[in-house]
Amino acid sequence: LEFLVMTGTDSSQEFHEPVDLAEYLFARLRQIGVQSVHGVPGDFNLLALDYIQPAGLKWVGNCNELNAGYAADGYARVKGIAAVVTKCGVGELSIVNAIAGAYSEYVPVIHIVGTPSTIARKDNVVSHHTLSNGDHRVFEMIAQQITCATVVMDGSREPAKLIDEVIVKCLVESRPVYIALPIDMVRQKVEGTRLKTLISVPAPQIDEANEQRLTQIILGYLETASTPAILVDVGTIRRRLVEDVNVLVDKLQIPTFVTPIGKGAINESLACFKGVYAGRSSDTPTLDYFKSVDFFIHIGSIKSDSTTGWFESKPAVLATTVEFPIENNGIRINGSLFSNIQPLALLRKLSDQLKVPAPTVGIETTSRGVSAGINDKEPTLAIKHNWLWPRVSQWLEEGDIVITETGTANYGIRETVFPLKTKAICQPLWSSIGYAAAACQGAALAGRELGLKRTILFTGEGSFQLSGQELSTMIRHELDPIIFIICNGGYTTERKTISLIAPTHGAPHLFQHADLLPGFIHGMDAKYNDIQCWKYTDLCNVYGGLDCCKTYQVKTRSQLEKLLSDPDFAITNCLRLVEVHMKQDDAPIGLLNTVLGLSDRG
Known part of the structure; x- marks a missing residue:
């Protein structure tokens, strides 16, 4: 089998501290918080799997690839990042459903796929686990639709740098990425000194003047609103805003709700927490309250039929709306997008500069576990x-x-x-x-x-x-x-x-x-x-x-x-x-x- 023979190394380049590519990859996973790697072993990934335990990682080994993908998704929702390994073709197609779900719901999962050698890929060799037409890119093309980045370690770019870039992309976008690791690249030498510099997420570009102006605008809306509401969505969790959003909510003390997918983002013991809002599936007091809402803040928003009560989770037509989208690309006020605004910084400015408590409105809901x-x-x-x-x-x-x-x-x-x-x-x-x-x-x-x-x-x-x-x-x-x-x-x-x-x-x-x-x-x-x-x-x-x-x-x-x-x-x-x-x-x-x-x- 090819995995037994295509294990050559590149001696054409000198490194200060050479390490094998697979060693580098799994070391990086350990550095960003991954402690266990899910997946299913297969011929094209077996050589890479030998590097997991030496990197201080634990191999899980699931019953099938689909389950491995689901498990990695669950792991990432608790730890903030996950990794899963499959083999090409049959393995990676089995996991597609799980990876697509992670993409849909903004879950960062690193999918590593063991593939035939770079030579077999280049020469269109009809390998097992392929579609019998020599096309090795078809699986990568599928992955492109359900990941925020796909890379093939074919030696055309510096592999270690490529790994770092794709990991950063996974963390920034909070979505899956795809790394194809050909069998002959597993032992490819890369520069190990890079591991001494930890991966960091670059700070986003912000417009501080505009950020302050928007803060004052939102505070003005809050001070004049008679029936305000906050809706906390899953983006609050995915974008690591939970702590700051809770500080703001506790300080504002206005009726606060979560979406079905945002449950767990808010301290539910707060007096201002009023339960789940999901359009028509909400209780009657909640529905009645939203009919009169005149100022609405939606934090970490993601809008789909099943998370909004079939697009019914919205306030009155004339309500002023401030939205922090899950994409983390700015904020929207009454539908207008303001870019180069960092949501975390804006939330902190709102908390720091809030001087006059917003009006409190009494509402008794039945979605707080009382029956x-x-x-x-x-x-x-x-x-x-x-x-x-x-x-x-x-x-x-x-x-x-x-x-x-x-x-x-x-x-x-x-x-x-x-x-x-x-x-x-x-x-x-x-x-x-x-x-x-x-x-x-x-x-x-x-x-x-x-x-x-x-x-x-x-x-x-x-x-x-x-x-x-x-x-x-x-x-x-x-x-x-x-x-x-x-x-x-x-x-x-x-x-x-x-x-x-x-x-x-x-x-x-x-x-x-x-x-x-x-x-x-x-x-x-x-x-x-x-x-x-x-x-x-x-x-x-x-x-x-x-x-x-x-x-x-x-x-x-x-x-x-x-x-x-x-x-x-x-x-x-x-x-x-x-x-x-x-x-x-x-x-x-x-x-x-x-x-x-x-x-x-x-």
């Missing part, structure tokens, strides 16, 4: 969403990593109140079911490296069946997440909408844009929304974890209440897996509100 159902006097009743999620609020602890799968869990978690420093992980924009279970492995590993206590996963059984093999990886690396699998016999989100959004004479236009509603399909009783019921509690034994896992089945409120009240259950000394049995036709209020809101649009 009458939590004190239900009939504990033998079936577990329902309107009881489950408020109860989860009481069980969560400071510093938890909470992962929710696309679907009922992602809607349900909106009804909880997060303790301080909770890290929330979900994927509502890309919405690839199966993401959460594999992301849990990466997040749990990153959490352990950071000394965080608990990683908690809420997922539906339909989604779990797509990537549940990573339970094996968790067991192998002695990770100890607490996993709740909602067992309700199939795909609830797809079922739930047919009776509510079926075509009527009053709603003809709703289905003209059915392509914008990927989760709102139909088939309440259709067989294709059914799944095979697994014995999930047996899986730990199947994956060799009988002695290091604990499993549970709960079917009533009293059973789940007993489990959540047990102090031993909250201790993360082993992996815990819980089957939570629920009725097929039950759904979180946020999902029902979304469906009803869409129906009303007719």
